Amino acid sequence: MTANSSSQLWIYDTTLRDGTQREGLSVSTEDKLRIARRLDQLGIPFIEGGWPGANPKDVQFFWHLQEEPLSQAEIVAFCFTRRPNKIASEDPMIQAILAAGTRWVTIVGKSWDLQVTEGLKTTLAENLAMIQDTIDYLRSQGRRVIYDAEHWFDGYKHNRDYALQTLETAIASGAEWVTLCDTNGGALPHEITGIVRDVMQAIGQNRFQSPIPKLGIHAHNDSDTAVANTIAAVMAGARMVQGTINGYGERCGNANLCSLIPNLQLKLGYECLEDSKISHITEISRFVSEVVNLAPDEHAPFVGRSAFAHKGGLHVSAVERNPLTYEHIEPEKIGNRRRIVISEQAGVSNVLAKARTFGIELDKHNPKTGQILQRLKILEQEGYQFEAAEASFELLMREALGNRQPFFEIKGFQVHCDLVQGEETTSALATVKVAVSGRDILEAAEGNGPVAALDAALRKALVNFYPQIAEFELTDYKVRILNGHTGTAAKTRVLVESGNGHQRWTTVGVSTNILAASYQAVVEGLEYGLLLHSQAEMALIANS
């Protein structure tokens, strides 16, 4: 990984570490792996995966990635410097990041004298020794090191000389990047500009081992200026940009990469991602919000659903005549789209593109295309969302085109829960009546929850006809309450991910009744699995 021009920037994503500090956000190891693989596909060069010394979930995450590594990105393990008056090689935290097995590690250390003496209760000299010893040891173990200077800007304002010493120590010990962190998020852009310039000069090219600028910036949004602060640092010479997807992070969040990448690359001419990748920014923003199960911010700059929404007649015709008059950037460049709020213009081209990915031939003159679009709009208005539920979307298209295979028909489905019977052991009972191959099958099953019971009853009814169902499993289940403010009367959207050991697919259901929504998604999940199986059988026959 080398710098090929001074306008090259290195994006360092910390969604999986700092991002998960956001209040109300929690992710499983599986969620983290899914996000890491998407960031890798996007071409993010550095992905901070977590703090394996502090969090058992993060240990697992790094193990998984050792077994199935990312294709291009460097996955980075994060850790504090060793403790005061200990030895780095004996610090269990440091051992934990070595065990993570990454090429790169990020070590965070104190820059602010007050934090050293009052927080760590040690001497300024010992803090420098902690930085040096930790980096030395990690270098001796073959690791490449990024040094995060915590509370840099506060430290600099309080004691510039000492703050600079901490950076110099990190660089002299072999850190290849030093990142200036505005940990409290209190700095404003003009301060960042002044301080980064001074740092560039003070520990400038002569003292760095390489002529390439090696400063990074890590901003928080407490002053509502994290994006501007990051841009200011880059314009003053920083070349690593730390941030998170959707600006997730503690308190008010981290610098938002979904805003930074378009600003830096499309407006200021820096190179962050390959040109072909930048149009996936909107998609990744929505993907991550789905995986962490937070409602996307519809008004988010660049990637929000309202970011290029236009209201009102005059305005709309002005936009259509010359989009520049009401759009600061072409929405397509970042994978977003213009929306005319009154007369919703849904994308025929989207439907056509989608159909192609499913191997369904469709062209824009086919009247079915318009019908699919119409149906799609109605369903989206009802709360369905097909971005993450492509299997349901394919079934919808097949239905419209008249080639949806009738594997089975549900004739009745009931569920009964007894919630208070010895407190802990609640049980659910489901009964189902299904028509398969001309026969009506009635089955009942229990589960430790109503959806598990529904799923079990349905499988029991179908498995004699479709033995492949035994291999299907429900791999993920997500619930989102739409219009939450109407309380329990709100609509519920359920996403179910299913798998057959080789493939995974996602289906969606929507209802005011959470069980009805789950039932729709579970039923379509089974149906889609059967469809995949029959396609695979047909392909086998064709090839034999």
Place this chain on the structure above:
Amino acid sequence: MTANSSSQLWIYDTTLRDGTQREGLSVSTEDKLRIARRLDQLGIPFIEGGWPGANPKDVQFFWHLQEEPLSQAEIVAFCFTRRPNKIASEDPMIQAILAAGTRWVTIVGKSWDLQVTEGLKTTLAENLAMIQDTIDYLRSQGRRVIYDAEHWFDGYKHNRDYALQTLETAIASGAEWVTLCDTNGGALPHEITGIVRDVMQAIGQNRFQSPIPKLGIHAHNDSDTAVANTIAAVMAGARMVQGTINGYGERCGNANLCSLIPNLQLKLGYECLEDSKISHITEISRFVSEVVNLAPDEHAPFVGRSAFAHKGGLHVSAVERNPLTYEHIEPEKIGNRRRIVISEQAGVSNVLAKARTFGIELDKHNPKTGQILQRLKILEQEGYQFEAAEASFELLMREALGNRQPFFEIKGFQVHCDLVQGEETTSALATVKVAVSGRDILEAAEGNGPVAALDAALRKALVNFYPQIAEFELTDYKVRILNGHTGTAAKTRVLVESGNGHQRWTTVGVSTNILAASYQAVVEGLEYGLLLHSQAEMALIANS
């Protein structure tokens, strides 16, 4: 209204005009009046009330304010310049803003040559005449004029000379302020700095009728830099700051006054509001979000519920020792408060700090403290999360301390759903058996989902004993599937927010059975509401 020092800024709130352009926001005349009066109390000098020529609701709004004027603020009516080739005094739009009866009016005109020739389809000279004629006429009718230069920054970049001519025309015609508008929100802070400086020079003190800087700034957040752009303009000489409460506005919103006022006044030393008023910023942010019925952004800088929230034991004791190490500003200064988040990393200090906020005396030598912590850790391992469910946490503490009031006891709870009966019309039936005041009550209720049915049955059973329950409502309902990859056998966490018209509280439930989890949260929500009610009654008795 005169400038008393060069650090004096004039805040110009456009929540009621530009803010209402936000997709999904709609307000009644009454809502607008309530907001205007609160902004007036806060000491905002200029409040843009609407566009009376374009919107009948706005006409009403100004009529009301003529009958009952604001106490201090100038209410401002907004309008475009007259149409091409017409006469200002005959333009019905212009008559409408005169009829609004305000002392001040804001006239918006075109700065960008392209918009004049392509958008308005008129000549550059006619556009200047439109600006001049409109302002002249309004001045002749005794109005004081603010001129908003639409698309200023794009216009300037495209044709600087013409853009400057439009400003000069407005000033020569008697506009007392000229506001540079970044209508598309595409500019970045360094551009704003350069352009505002150039404008200050180009039409500087010699050409202004007064020595006081008379430039304003109006920024949009499409580049995620509206706050930084506004600060850049102020630092370059602008003295009027246009923005909205909570940054509401079209597309990605306007510059957020709730971030700008603290940054400008508390960090940069400008005078925006009286010192005694700035602590009401958080309150007004929440008030406006309540009135416009949008969920407050919990992660909003300065005013968000999470803006000063701290997780993790070590971190918490550091904050209590020296708040500056993790807070960029004292939350009390803007009326917000520090929150100790109860989370996985909880330590004794978190529990003690939390207990204090509930008015529960507890100290670290009390064995109960350790027990609460232990219980908390077990529950969090099971998937409970008390970060957002403070009501459940308080009930847990009261339980451990032996002062949880037994308002009722659930003896049985069942729910039955029929999912396939004419497809769309699924229904749910719940039955509950509750012991209250020594009696067993059996009730049943239907709902459009199982949770609604549960809630209805429980209320029906309790309302005769606790009539205050009639005022409780479920205001939000959130579901999170834990360890989603185990599919429908996964655990479910439900958060329920309840309200009584004055207060809101959140409770949590966890189970593999989504209905059991919902049931727990709903039941604790009702219990906590009863607790609040009995506390309020006791306080009344104590005070009488």
